[in-house]
Amino acid sequence: MTSAPPLSRDEARALVTADLDTLLLEAGRARQRRFGNRVHLCAITNARSGSCSEDCAFCAQSAHSRAASPAHAMRAADELVRDAREADRQCVSCFGMVTSGRAAVTGDERARLLDALRTARGSMRACVSASIGALDDGIIAALKDAGITRIHHNLETSRRFFPRICTTHSYDERLDTVRRALAAGLDVCCGGLFGMGEEWDDRIDLAFELRGLGIRSVPVNFLNPVAGTHLAAQPLLDPREALRIIAVFRLILPDAHISVAGGRQVVLRDLQSWIFHAGASGMMIGNYLTTAGRNVDDDLAMLADLGLEPEGK
Template identity: 55%
Template sequence: MSFSIHAILKKAQEDKPLSTVEALDILRAKGSNLSFILAGAHALREKSFGGRAELCSIINAKSGRCAENCAFCAQSSHHNAQVPVYALKSRDEIVAGAITAEKEGSHCYGIVTSGTRVTPGEEFDRLLAAIREIRATTRIAPSASLGILDDLTAAALADAGCVTYHHNLETARSFFPQICSTHAYDEDVETVKVAKRAGMKVCCGGIFGLGETLEQRVELAMTLRELDVDSVPLNFLNPIEGTPLAGSSHLTPMDCLRIIALFRYLLPSKRISVCGGRQQNLRDLQSWMFMAGASGTMIGNYLTTCGRNPEDDLQMFKDLEIETDGCC
């Protein structure tokens, strides 16, 4: 290995960026070298978050018929995946989901809709009303993932009480054209900036195992560092039949741990949450994600696939001696 773990840990502790070579060495580490890297990532997590973890949940508030052609997504109208298709849920259904999420221990509740963007009208008004009610009746922080934003839409969300806007870049700029051709990468980057200008926190990450190179994993991490996002969700591909990536399998559990550690070293003080695909990709090593530097995870179901039983996750936190109460 071409670097000293002590040297890169010192860089991360001082929030200095790693070189590309150092970042790639993390992604190639094996054996005892990887053990040292994971220990450093664990120390970085504890420095910023102590022994606590933040939990989030989502609701698939509007499903299917998306005009985008993201190769991994089962909700794209360009693909043939068999997923539920329905219009925007009622305000009561969205609020009820928040109440359930809070009872299950989540600190952040994401309202997710399919489609390129949300536009002014009855549906957007319904979403704003639901966010206002969630803020008024629960302690959970509402988040929204509604696609590409403009300044007016972002301002309305912030005024309604939306704490965080979620919008993934998905992958590196250099690989994005292989994954999506229906909108430009710059539109996603601009949405991050629009949300920040409106005063919302930004949750922005990606999905791994799409066929990207190690260099492109580093590229995405460095882009997110430059954008100074508040939290980073890391997803691992769970290939769905009917999508172009059906049958793909590019990740091992150790690959996932190396990716988590990379992001912790490059974004030492940011919230890093492991979300979709953790059961399928980490398998028996799910609990190791916190040792690799993750500071949170998504509990409950995902958009079109089932998640782990929340009770099993809560037991995992207990076994790891990780607290989940009062973290926000």
């Protein structure tokens, strides 16, 4: 069977005003054709939290925010490995260790993190990934040496909108890390955050940027405005608009995993199970970095009710 030609920008823009029911049907079928009834689950742990020098407007871990978010140095390696093994038991396909900060940790903290990544990788079925800020070739080599084959680094939004949400580093710096990791042969999980006040053109630009980079795993996050952050007063996305975002990404990126991550519960509410009909092929389970997630058993029961199965099972 020949695959459909890639969507053009004009075709993608037309989806923004297309009838939602028809769009969801098309996107859900595209997911089903590509991934059947298998879904990609992932989970994360916050290895080092808060006190970040950067001013990302959405982030409770930024030192520029007044959010009452937990701050702690790098946790002990055995705690991180315990979190990873727990997620492995919950059938995730990928588990991420995440650190706050602009660039990868250094010194003792780096050694502890690499130890945790190496130990987790060597003792579980799921892929282990690192989400540790901007990467240079040295830390990429160290990650590969620890057996890590995947990193996570979001672009967050379009090049045009990025300066509205962050002024302490540039879009090009984010792209540099993504390109560097890809060039080193790592898988890169790279997506964005929606509901920050961006326009549809920004969302579509991001999707095309990801397609141009050849990204195969795209986390879709929805803003859950946290008190004390610069975006605290931003209204929640309408759940139907969130579903449209998922569907548009599915159709622009037909072969990529589209995984719904942060903000799922607060934005989609009773429509959470619809994400798969909208074309999502995965979701994050468990807690997020600074906010609580849904009960994992409830999420697994939702998948069973939908006739879907974790690919890590």
